[in-house]
Amino acid sequence: MTQRTRNLLLLAPAGTWFLVMLIVPLTVVLVFSFGERGASGGYVPAFTLEQYANLPARWAAFKNTLMLAPIGTFAALVIAYPLAYYLAVLASPKWKTMLLVLVIVPFWTSILIRSYAWIFLLGGRGIPALLELIGIEGVRLINTPFAVLVGIVYGYLPLMVFPIFVSLDRLDKRLLEASSDLGATRIRTFLQVTLPLSLPGIATGSLLVFILLMGEYLIPALLGGGKVFFVGNALVDLFLQSRNWAFGSAVAATLVIIMLISVTLYMRLISKLGAQREDVSLM
Amino acid sequence: MNKGEYTPGREGGGKKIIAELRAVSKRFGDVLAADDLNLAIEEGEFLSFLGPSGCGKTTALRMLAGFEAPTDGEVLLDGDVVNKLDAHLRPVNMVFQHYALFPHLTVAQNIGYGLKQRRPRPSKAEIADKVAKALDLVQLKGFEDRRIWEMSGGQQQRVALARAVVNEPKLLLLDEPLAALDRKLRKDMQIELQNIQRSLGITFILVTHDQEEALSMSDRVCIMRAGKIEQIGSPQDLYDRPRNRYVAGFVGSTNFFDGKVANVSGSVANVTLGNGQDVTGEAVHDLHPGQDVTVSVRPEQISLSTKASDGSLPVTVLNRIFLGEHTEYLVRHDSLGDFLVLAPRLAELNEGPFNTGDVLQASWDAGAALVLENN
Numbered sequence: 001m002t003q004r005t006r007n008l009l010l011l012a013p014a015g016t017w018f019l020v021m022l023i024v025p026l027t028v029v030l031v032f033s034f035g036e037r038g039a040s041g042g043y044v045p046a047f048t049l050e051q052y053a054n055l056p057a058r059w060a061a062f063k064n065t066l067m068l069a070p071i072g073t074f075a076a077l078v079i080a081y082p083l084a085y086y087l088a089v090l091a092s093p094k095w096k097t098m099l100l101v102l103v104i105v106p107f108w109t110s111i112l113i114r115s116y117a118w119i120f121l122l123g124g125r126g127i128p129a130l131l132e133l134i135g136i137e138g139v140r141l142i143n144t145p146f147a148v149l150v151g152i153v154y155g156y157l158p159l160m161v162f163p164i165f166v167s168l169d170r171l172d173k174r175l176l177e178a179s180s181d182l183g184a185t186r187i188r189t190f191l192q193v194t195l196p197l198s199l200p201g202i203a204t205g206s207l208l209v210f211i212l213l214m215g216e217y218l219i220p221a222l223l224g225g226g227k228v229f230f231v232g233n234a235l236v237d238l239f240l241q242s243r244n245w246a247f248g249s250a251v252a253a254t255l256v257i258i259m260l261i262s263v264t265l266y267m268r269l270i271s272k273l274g275a276q277r278e279d280v281s282l283m
Numbered sequence: 284m285n286k287g288e289y290t291p292g293r294e295g296g297g298k299k300i301i302a303e304l305r306a307v308s309k310r311f312g313d314v315l316a317a318d319d320l321n322l323a324i325e326e327g328e329f330l331s332f333l334g335p336s337g338c339g340k341t342t343a344l345r346m347l348a349g350f351e352a353p354t355d356g357e358v359l360l361d362g363d364v365v366n367k368l369d370a371h372l373r374p375v376n377m378v379f380q381h382y383a384l385f386p387h388l389t390v391a392q393n394i395g396y397g398l399k400q401r402r403p404r405p406s407k408a409e410i411a412d413k414v415a416k417a418l419d420l421v422q423l424k425g426f427e428d429r430r431i432w433e434m435s436g437g438q439q440q441r442v443a444l445a446r447a448v449v450n451e452p453k454l455l456l457l458d459e460p461l462a463a464l465d466r467k468l469r470k471d472m473q474i475e476l477q478n479i480q481r482s483l484g485i486t487f488i489l490v491t492h493d494q495e496e497a498l499s500m501s502d503r504v505c506i507m508r509a510g511k512i513e514q515i516g517s518p519q520d521l522y523d524r525p526r527n528r529y530v531a532g533f534v535g536s537t538n539f540f541d542g543k544v545a546n547v548s549g550s551v552a553n554v555t556l557g558n559g560q561d562v563t564g565e566a567v568h569d570l571h572p573g574q575d576v577t578v579s580v581r582p583e584q585i586s587l588s589t590k591a592s593d594g595s596l597p598v599t600v601l602n603r604i605f606l607g608e609h610t611e612y613l614v615r616h617d618s619l620g621d622f623l624v625l626a627p628r629l630a631e632l633n634e635g636p637f638n639t640g641d642v643l644q645a646s647w648d649a650g651a652a653l654v655l656e657n658n
Contacts (some may be wrong), residue, residue: 097357177350178383180370182450183398196387 026256029230032249041243051168058251061234064220066258068145068230069213072152073160077202079153080160084201085194088168094200100165101173102108103158111155118154122147122223143225151219156212163267167201168194196273207263214259231255293515300362301326302454307356309342313499316342317427318354318510323447324454327481331489333533334507340490340637343507344456347488349373370398376447380461381515384431389560390442391427395416417449420479421655436466444476448483455480457489460581461496473500498522505644506530524567527656528577538585538622540578544570544654552654553576556620562594564652577655582625584651587612587643588634594648600637610636614645 001009008139036046053060087099104105106114120126122141131139171194179189224233231251238248302324309317317339326439329349332340342583345351349370357364362404368466376397384393391414391508398410405413418424421441431439440460460476461469480487491497497504506513506521506529513516514526518534525531545561550656552566554576564578598614601621608628610631612624626635637643649657 013509172383174383175385177370178377178379178385179351179396181348181375181377182446183371183400184396185371187398188400193387195384207442 002106006057006189015127020167028250029249029256032245033253035246035249037244041245046246051247052254055248055250055254056269058234061229061231061251062254064218064228064260065214065230065232065255066143066147068152068220068228069210069216072134072149072156072213073210075103075149076157076160077206080157080205081164081198081202084161086165088101088171089164089173089194091197103161107158111218114155114159115151115219117150118223122150140189142223143227145224145228147223148220148228148274151215151223152216156209156217159208161214163208164198164201167198167204172196199273200236203266207266209261210266285562290354298325298327300324301360303357303359303490303630304346305357305359306341307338307343307346307353307358309346310354315510317346317353317489321491321510322505322512322515324486326486327484328502329477329489330499331491331501331504332507333494333504334513335492336339337509337583338491338507340507341458342510343367344377344458344488344490347454348375348377348456374453375455375456376450376452377458378440378443378460379448380459384439384446386431389427390429390431390434391418393431393472394446394449395444396446398558399596413449414445414634417445420448420482420492421445436463437472440472444479448479448485452485455485455487457487459491460489462491462493467521469496476500476613498534504534506533511542520560521579522539525579525653527568527658528579530576531579531655533651535581536623537579537581540580540619540622542576544574544577545574546572552576553652556619558616560594562652563649568656570654570656575657577657579653579655580622580647580651582611582623583609583627584632585622585624585645585647587614587626587637587645589641589643591644592646595644598643598645600639600641600643603637603638605641612637616645 020217032043033051034047034049036044036048036050038044044067053271083103087096087103119142122128124142126141128139128141131137141150174196175193176189179193180186184192215232216230220228220230222234224230226256234254235255238244238251289472292388300323300433301465303651304322308315320339320343323345332343334340342351346353349365349368349372352366358366359444360368360373385396388396391411394414394417395410398413400475409562414427415424418426419442423441423445426434426438426442431442432440440463443460448535451529457476464472474532476487489497489501496523498521501518503515504518505515506520508529514521514530516524521556525534531537532539540556540562542556542562545553547553547566547570550566552564552570554562554564556578558560562578570576585600587600591597596616596619597617600612601615604611607628609625609627610625614619614624615621622645
């Protein structure tokens with residue numbers, strides 16, 4: 001077996017998978033996006049930019065997605081970093097493993113069930129009822145952007161915690177001593193050593209959460225109550241309810257393009273921050 | 284470069300005590316890592332903590348650096364008790380065992396790190412100037428913009444040294460700095476470290492388990508065992524007048540013979556060895572008749588001959604290793620066991636070289652044997 005055939009064989013399963021499950025559907029979406037809606041729904045071949053011209057009709061979905069995905073990513077980062085720091089740097093080895101397991105435990109239950117729990121918590125008989133007890137009245141949480149934000153941060157937190165935990169866990173703790181020895185306060189040690197060296201974890205975690213949030217569907221549907229909807233919800237609506245495949249494809253294609261651009265810009269920024277560092281090799 | 288710039292002001296004449304441990308103990312859970320350490324470190328001296336791993340030498344160093352607080356006792360720097368002073372506030376810098384260089388910074392940024400932390404913050408030009416001088420000192424001119432992973436182990440070691448001395452610390456602590464280098468490089472660095480120490484006049488405190496390293500570089504060596512200081516002295520002191528069997532075994536190589544004190548007169552003790560033979564030796568400490576002791580004789584102080592003399596021991600040559608200047612013989616005595624003899628080349632002009640299996644007489648001068656306490 002030559003080197004070449006062996007390489008091809010190694011790549012064949014993944015390559016086939018990519019071709020069938022990614023390239024072909026994406027091509028179909030792209031082709032459909034230039035077509036027209038049939039009289040009774042579905043797709044009629046055509047070449048028109050009409051669907052793209054109609055995009056502003058779905059502006060609200062794009063606006064929600066483009067606001068809540070970055071905000072959600074950032075909120076997850078702000079909440080996950082201290083937790084990951086505690087787990088990696090401060091927690092005693094005895095507790096570390098158990099605490100890490102606790103971080104994953106929510107994954108053992110379906111996100112659907114967990115989101116229903118949040119519907120109750122954020123709903124009229126949940127947190128607002130508690131707030132009324134202490135005299136804060138008229139707080140409405142469910143079906144607001146805040147509810148969706150709570151849901152997505154809750155759902156995706158572990159995906160942020162783990163990469164950051166790994167990068168902090170790998171961090172040579174002697175570097176922190178060295179920094180202190182050289183006269184840096186704890187805060188300056190954190191800003192000058194810990195934070196830059198955990199950048200790979202921050203970058204990976206943020207990217208992971210951001211990409212998944214851009215395509216999120218379930219949490220806005222449950223906690224947004226049709227008032228706060230993402231592009232994902234718009235797509236479900238277009239393909240299944242209005243059966244406008246052509247317009248749906250245009251919306252989908254636009255989302256893919258927006259993600260490509262934002263992820264590329266983000267990676268550029270990260271590699272600039274990492275300044276050709278050997279240890280910042282993202283994807 | 285202007286070497287004077289690094290030299291801390293020395294007070295004329297009498298040496299100043301720059302750091303001190305007073306009855307310092309450190310307990311980690313059930314382990315007493317440092318046990319009643321008392322030590323005064325003079326300004327400008329090169330002092331080594333020598334001992335096997337787990338003897339407390341690193342704990343002592345870390346207490347001086349401020350990474351550990353003593354459980355008992357006082358740590359003094361420049362006359363002030365600093366038990367509670369955080370590491371980042373101490374005028375002390377450390378060269379870490381595995382260097383602990385910042386992988387995300389360049390060589391120059393690593394070296395300038397300590398200067399950057401000072402408040403008021405020195406100007407960029409001032410930092411650049413000091414960094415350049417430090418790089419020059421460790422012979423790494425032109426490596427400013429290199430990344431740490433682009434440097435060899437020896438170069439990283441130099442960067443670590445430069446990163447510490449650039450701050451002109453009152454104490455420079457070195458934690459096994461040469462352990463990761465290969466033998467040849469280690470030798471070169473030993474000489475270089477000594478030169479740098481002398482030219483800067485900074486007090487160096489070295490932690491090592493390598494006796495040769497400690498003896499060759501230090502003004503004074505502090506030998507530790509199980510959290511305690513066994514003996515402090517100049518390398519020669521320790522070699523010639525070890526306090527006990529442990530120190531003698533740790534400094535240079537030596538032969539031990541077990542015996543019992545027969546009688547003592549002044550500093551001379553007569554000892555009856557295991558085989559009933561009497562030997563005379565210098566008693567380093569007060570001994571009393573009947574005490575179990577160890578007689579230590581350095582291999583280079585034993586001579587071999589085909590002719591018997593008064594008190595000589597009959598031995599058989601087991602092994603011979605030619606070392607150039609010297610030849611090392613491993614010989615066996617029927618009741619005293621095996622011991623080493625180091626014969627200089629000159630001695631071999633008269634008699635020898637001997638071969639494995641030769642039956643010879645081993646002897647030493649009366650003053651060569653040391654009678655030591657057994658612990």
